[in-house]
Amino acid sequence: MDAIKSNYDIHVIDCHYLQPGVAASFLMVEKDEALFIENNTANAHRILMDALESKNVKPENVKYIIVSHVHLDHAGGTSALIHACPNATVLAHPRAVPHIVNPEKLIAGAKAVYGEEGVKSLYGEIDPVDESRVRAMKDQEKIVFGSRELCFIHTPGHAKHHMSIYDSKSNSVFAGDAMGLGYPALQTGIRPFVYPTCSPVQFDPVESKKSINRLIQTGADKVYLTHFGLFSDFKACSDMMIDYCDKLNLIILSAIDEKIEGNQIDQYCTEKFREFFDGEVLLRGIEFSDEMIKMFNLDNQLNGAGLGCAVRRIMKSV
Numbered sequence: 185m186d187a188i189k190s191n192y193d194i195h196v197i198d199c200h201y202l203q204p205g206v207a208a209s210f211l212m213v214e215k216d217e218a219l220f221i222e223n224n225t226a227n228a229h230r231i232l233m234d235a236l237e238s239k240n241v242k243p244e245n246v247k248y249i250i251v252s253h254v255h256l257d258h259a260g261g262t263s264a265l266i267h268a269c270p271n272a273t274v275l276a277h278p279r280a281v282p283h284i285v286n287p288e289k290l291i292a293g294a295k296a297v298y299g300e301e302g303v304k305s306l307y308g309e310i311d312p313v314d315e316s317r318v319r320a321m322k323d324q325e326k327i328v329f330g331s332r333e334l335c336f337i338h339t340p341g342h343a344k345h346h347m348s349i350y351d352s353k354s355n356s357v358f359a360g361d362a363m364g365l366g367y368p369a370l371q372t373g374i375r376p377f378v379y380p381t382c383s384p385v386q387f388d389p390v391e392s393k394k395s396i397n398r399l400i401q402t403g404a405d406k407v408y409l410t411h412f413g414l415f416s417d418f419k420a421c422s423d424m425m426i427d428y429c430d431k432l433n434l435i436i437l438s439a440i441d442e443k444i445e446g447n448q449i450d451q452y453c454t455e456k457f458r459e460f461f462d463g464e465v466l467l468r469g470i471e472f473s474d475e476m477i478k479m480f481n482l483d484n485q486l487n488g489a490g491l492g493c494a495v496r497r498i499m500k501s502v
């Protein structure tokens with residue numbers, strides 16, 4: 185199966201979300217048992233089940249379905265997967281659990297952005313998951329899975345319902361969105377490019393930085409990003425992220441300082457984010473395909489709107 189890359193019994197699955205190399209799910213296998221970290225959307229369900237079959241694991245032997253947070257490109261396929269894996273338990277951040285049990289708000293939020301048909305085609309069906317099948321993971325809580333121990337670390341910043349997972353066997357962290365975006369298309373320049381994803385409405389660069397420091401403390405030397413895959417140089421990634429969290433925080437503070445108001449806030453933040461992004465792309469000599477340009481245009485707009493949310497939040501609180 186071309187979509188799978190493996191290391192330490194961790195299989196990186198390309199979920200073909202929008203296009204290849206955008207969103208991953210991770211399949212961890214220990215003897216005849218398995219777990220998934222991230223499940224993308226219900227549209228990726230067949231890809232995940234095929235990956236499981238290719239590793240000779242029965243759906244009944246999937247023990248856990250772990251989600252870093254409930255954004256729908258990470259957890260949109262939870263109900264489809266739990267249905268297919270009758271003995272699996274969903275592990276999630278305590279703030280994420282209510283949205284998995286009752287996804288109404290998530291779906292309504294997505295519909296407000298993409299419309300009813302858009303949500304269906306992008307994410308497929310999202311059903312409630314029975315409460316008895318979902319377990320809230322405390323900060324620093326650990327589980328043993330085969331020959332490895334997994335430690336769950338609350339990592340707010342990208343979202344308040346975000347957790348990351350440290351794996352003892354590979355000495356790596358599954359960082360969801362807490363260590364940023366690092367699509368393969370961003371790694372084609374003279375050095376890697378990973379940057380914070382500031383999606384609305386909870387992005388907070390100060391909290392992000394604290395979370396990255398918590399992940400550094402695990403001693404991990406590798407990181408798995410949902411967008412996308414294994415980064416074998418944890419330090420390069422965390423250094424970049426800390427630097428960029430500071431830069432993005434400066435955009436937020438300058439919008440406040442310059443007394444930008446109303447609709448102008450999102451416009452200001454999007455322009456500043458674009459300047460940041462284009463500058464870093466230019467520095468590295470990265471060239472994008474037309475498809476990627478389209479995707480980054482949308483992504484950058486979303487990042488600008490996320491910075492705008494942070495500006496409004498701070499303005500309200502002062």
Ligand SMILES: [Zn+2]
Binds near residue numbers: 253
């Ligand atoms: Zn997210």
